Amino acid sequence: MADPERVAVALRMLADLGVSVADLRDAQRPPVPTVAEYLPQVMAAAGPGARRTYGSYWDRIAALWGDRPLDAIAASDIEALQHQAAATARLRRNARGGRHAGEHVVAAVRAIYNRAIADGLLDRADSPAHRVGKPRRLPSTRRALTPDELEQINVAARSSGNDVVLDALLLRLHTETACRRGGALALRLIDLDADRGLVRLTEKGGTVRWQPITQDLAASLADHARQRGAVLPTDALLRYRTGRPISYRRYDHLWQRIGTHLPWVAAQQISTHWLRHTTLTWVERHFGYGIARAYAGHTDSTGPATTTYIKADLQAVATALAAMTGQPHPLANPTVDVPPAAG
Structure with missing residues (x-):
């Protein structure tokens, strides 16, 4: 001392x-770099999800403040950009008055300063981004779809578009697994275990899990991949007719098309994530919170301490899937009395 x-x-x-x-x-x-000098380092350290979400905002930040050192940006500069982004936000299906754009501006600037703090260029107390609050996030309008609504969506997808086979497969995959879009797009040939009715999902935060699917879906996925040119273990599973892997744009086009056939889909801004809500709600109602949590792939430890102990294994998830689809699964527990299949 x-x-x-x-x-x-x-x-x-x-x-x-x-x-x-x-x-x-x-x-x-070390000398504090300018925004333009430091931003490439931030982008190189960011993951693909962050680059996709914040890339356009980083471009705007570079255009506005590129020649200014990091310690020459004021909190009022960030707040002004936040309000400008909210006011000029592009009108999208899920727009909520520009709140998402304003929130993303703050998050994008914070990502820059978080990296600068980690690199020892600044102290947290010197970060203007951490003196600007994010807009309060509004409650989600998503809900579980009714069986009739889900059927209407599937009929609309199967009766329109330039690749109804692909679209029907996407809807079925998301309904059975409750996976996110990123999880589906990351699927490779090696991630499909058709014999045991499993897909390996890689989702948010790099989490990886094996998720049960019906053997009908597993066979359809295997046929789809083979017919569209997937050969190597690392080849993408979901593909266009040309053999090119699908992207997020396929989902955008799918829901836009469904919305033209079903006006209530467009009005309520229904998207793929609603299928996740639908499946997980059904599983929670019939099998309880622990199995629904495992079905969703949630691994966070926030919330009540009991979440540490409420865990479900692959067999329990497979049993819930079998009950929901009305199809047997090789990993399901045959001794469990399951409720009737979902409508």
Whole structure:
């Protein structure tokens, strides 16, 4: 422990020189780069999801503040950009008055300053981005679809479009697994275990899990991949007729088309994530929270302490799937009395 008397002497000497401890600390740091100089480093360290979400905002930030050092940006600059982004947000199906755009601006700027803090360029107290609050997120309007609504959506998908086989397969995959779009797009040939009725999903945060699917769906996925040119284990599973892997655009086009046939789909801004709500709601109602949590692939430890102990295995998830689809599954527990299949 430092001698208090010696510390006092040192502080008096620094005061006589007109230097503070903060000045000494700052002198040891590397020069603070400009936004344009540092942004490529931030983008290189970001994951693909962050680059996709924040890329357009980082471009705008570089255009506005590119020649300014990181420590020359004020909280009021960020707030002004936040309001501008909200006011000029593109009208989308899920638009909510520009709130998402304003929230993304703050998150995009924070990503820059979080990296600068981690790199030792700034202290957290020096970050203007952390002095700007994010807009309060509104409650989600998503809900579980009724059996009749789900049937209408599937009929609309199978009776229109330029690739009804692909679209029907996508809807069935998301309904059976409750996976996110990213999980479906990441599927490769090696991620399908058709014999045991399983797909390996890689989703948010790099989480990986094996998810039961019906053997009918497993066979359809295997045929689809084979017919559309998937050969190598690392080849994408879901493909256009040309053999090119599908992208997020397929989902956008799918729901736009369904919305033209079913006006209530467009009015309520229904999307693929609603299928996740639908499946997980059914599983929770019939099999309880623990199995629904496993079915969703949730691994976070936030919430009540009992979430540490409420765990379900693959067999329990397969049993819920068998009950929901009315189809047997090789991993389902045959001794469990299951409720009738979903309508």
